[in-house]
Amino acid sequence: MPVPVAALALNSVLLLGGLYLLSRRRIAAALVERKATILRDMEEAANMRRYAESRLEEYETKLFRLDEEVERVRHEMREAAEIERAQILREAEERRDRMHRDALLLIEQELRAAREALYREAARGAVQSAEALLLKQMTIADQQRLSRDFLAALGPAIQSLEIAP
Amino acid sequence: LNWSAIAERYARAIVDLGVEENQLGPLTEQLGRFYECYAQSAELREVLDNPSIVEPSREAVLREVASRLGLGKTALNALRLLAARRRLRALPEIARQLGVLSDERARVLRARITTCVSLSEDYYQRVALEMERVTGRKVVLERRQDASLIGGVLIQLGDHTIDGSIRGRLSEIERRLLQAS
Numbered sequence: 001m002p003v004p005v006a007a008l009a010l011n012s013v014l015l016l017g018g019l020y021l022l023s024r025r026r027i028a029a030a031l032v033e034r035k036a037t038i039l040r041d042m043e044e045a046a047n048m049r050r051y052a053e054s055r056l057e058e059y060e061t062k063l064f065r066l067d068e069e070v071e072r073v074r075h076e077m078r079e080a081a082e083i084e085r086a087q088i089l090r091e092a093e094e095r096r097d098r099m100h101r102d103a104l105l106l107i108e109q110e111l112r113a114a115r116e117a118l119y120r121e122a123a124r125g126a127v128q129s130a131e132a133l134l135l136k137q138m139t140i141a142d143q144q145r146l147s148r149d150f151l152a153a154l155g156p157a158i159q160s161l162e163i164a165p
Numbered sequence: 166l167n168w169s170a171i172a173e174r175y176a177r178a179i180v181d182l183g184v185e186e187n188q189l190g191p192l193t194e195q196l197g198r199f200y201e202c203y204a205q206s207a208e209l210r211e212v213l214d215n216p217s218i219v220e221p222s223r224e225a226v227l228r229e230v231a232s233r234l235g236l237g238k239t240a241l242n243a244l245r246l247l248a249a250r251r252r253l254r255a256l257p258e259i260a261r262q263l264g265v266l267s268d269e270r271a272r273v274l275r276a277r278i279t280t281c282v283s284l285s286e287d288y289y290q291r292v293a294l295e296m297e298r299v300t301g302r303k304v305v306l307e308r309r310q311d312a313s314l315i316g317g318v319l320i321q322l323g324d325h326t327i328d329g330s331i332r333g334r335l336s337e338i339e340r341r342l343l344q345a346s
Binding site: 119120123124126127130131134135138140142143144146147149150151153154155157158159161 | 280281282284288291292295296298299300315316317318320322325327329331332335336338339342343
């Protein structure tokens with residue numbers, strides 16, 4: 001015997017009603033969660049938009065002041081170049097002064113050595129000349145006089161040696 | 166081996182012996198004579214220093230050499246002792262120290278006098294007398310002649326030099342000139 005349509009409809013209503021009663025709380029909670037997520041996303045989007053707007057404003061300001069910035073950078077580079085140039089110049093001057101001092105010292109040493117060598121040579125030459133002259137002119141009388149003088153000075157000379165008696 | 170210390174001990178002992186026997190001068194002179202012979206003869210050194218040569222043979226050689234050199238008993242005994250104890254190698258130093266000690270005992274001062282030309286005997290005697298007067302010791306002069314002195318006299322007295330030569334004066338002048346530069 002065929003089931004009456006009204007019975008089928010009643011059955012469906014009862015089924016749907018049961019299902020609603022069973023899942024009503026979970027669906028409500030899910031909806032609340034969903035709403036919170038959407039609100040959070042909207043807040044984040046608003047923040048990002050504000051940040052993008054501030055950057056845009058900053059870039060616009062920079063673009064507006066670009067000439068000024070370029071001039072500032074150029075000025076800074078000029079100053080840095082000037083400082084570097086001054087430093088290089090100072091170092092070069094110091095190096096030059098040091099080399100100058102070293103050269104002066106070297107020249108002075110060489111001059112002193114040459115002067116000493118010259119003096120030594122002159123002294124030796126003078127003594128050699130005197131020696132040659134004395135050898136030529138020394139007589140027996142001179143020899144005797146020298147030996148007499150030596151004998152006269154011998155006593156004090158020995159006393160000055162402090163030889164134990 | 167410290168040959169110098171060994172030589173000094175033996176030299177002092179020999180000096181004491183010489184003084185005891187009142188023969189220091191002759192003993193020093195005899196040992197000096199033997200040293201000269203020992204230094205000049207390689208054969209004698211070979212025999213006396215060779216340990217493979219037996220004692221009686223070595224002593225016989227020593228006696229023979231001593232006899233020929235006219236060494237006295239004390240000198241021979243000293244040499245026999247040195248040979249027996251293998252100390253003959255110290256003989257040069259012993260002879261040297263013996264000379265020094267002997268001179269000290271006898272209050273003798275040895276000096277070397279160098280002149281450019283030969284001077285009179287009287288001059289050397291006056292130099293010795295003057296040195297004896299000042300030092301209070303007997304002076305023995307060893308004479309030398311050296312033309313490079315140019316003139317004047319130079320006396321070497323142990324480690325000291327009394328330079329009265331022209332060469333010395335010129336050297337002094339040169340030294341002063343260089344010092345002043």
